[in-house]
Amino acid sequence: MDALIALLRAIAVTAYREIRTLNSIQGNNFFWFALLLSMQPESMGFIWTLIGSLMVVPALAAPLARIPEIRLSLWPLTQVQARFLRVFARPESHASPWLWRLLPTLELRQMMRTLDFWLAALIAGSGTAYRYLYTKPQPEAYPVLSMMVVLCLSTMAQNLFALDGLPGRLRWRISPSRGYRILARKGLVLVGMTVLLTIGLSPVGALAGMLAALAVGHHFSVFSQIDSPPWRFTMGEFFPYGFLQVIGLFSCGIATANGELVYLGVAGAAYGISLLLYGWILEKQ
Secondary structure: OHHHHHHHHHHHHHHHHHHHOOOHHHHOHHHHHHHHHOOOHHHHHHHHHHHHHHHHHHHHOOHHHHOOHHHHOOOOOOHHHHHHHHHHOOOOOOOOHHHHHOHHHHHHHHHOOOHHHHHHHHHHHHHHHHHHHOOOOOOOHHHHHHHHHHHHHHHHHHOOOOOOHHHHHHHHHOOOOOHHHHHHHHHHHHHHHHHHHOOOOOHHHHHHHHHHHHHHHHHHHHHOOOOOOOOOOOOOOHHHHHHHHHHHHHHHHHHHHOOOOHHHHHHHHHHHHHHHHHHHHHHHO
């Protein structure tokens, strides 16, 4: 019993240390938006509850898996105690080589392992429920909620290679694919995810907002060396890139959602120019 208590104490310490490492939110665009909303007490409670929940849950998930296996094998545990501790473990998953041929699927799997995606999904789900379940919803809120979803995903648009790490970056650099195709392959998966999440709100406005965010984010994506581990908020740089993303996505997204489709064309043109320019730079690197 003493061994089990000691191991549970080690699990608690490991989870606490994991929570302390969740500092990637400081480089996330939505974090600064949440700070701005903190000036409105009626809004800050809901937003910070979502952020806090998403930060704590991954840190507490399967902390036993973070303890070296060789150390666990030295603990004098009975079969009953070992079976009880299985709730704190998770099986290791290894990507099969053939999955690399399904790059869009792989990109989607990577993005769904970020807290950015789940925060966007929670806001999109809450906004859709508000629209269809609330007795008197305000149509003016739909574009704003859509832009909040885009804002959650905009840091990923700023750092498209964050989840690949150094080996992934080297693989892309020696790839025979053209640079603009590499950026488009990653960015269009993010665009599709954004439209799908906002299908019940304002998908056209969200499309324009994400295209604007990608147009600005290509620069940091190509030149940045910042990595983001899974089940964290994606790291980025708010000043100046995130700030410009927020201005672009809200300006183009809100205007497009209100029927001014010329802003969708502006966002699409900016995305296309940025794609070709930074795709060429990626090839030169």
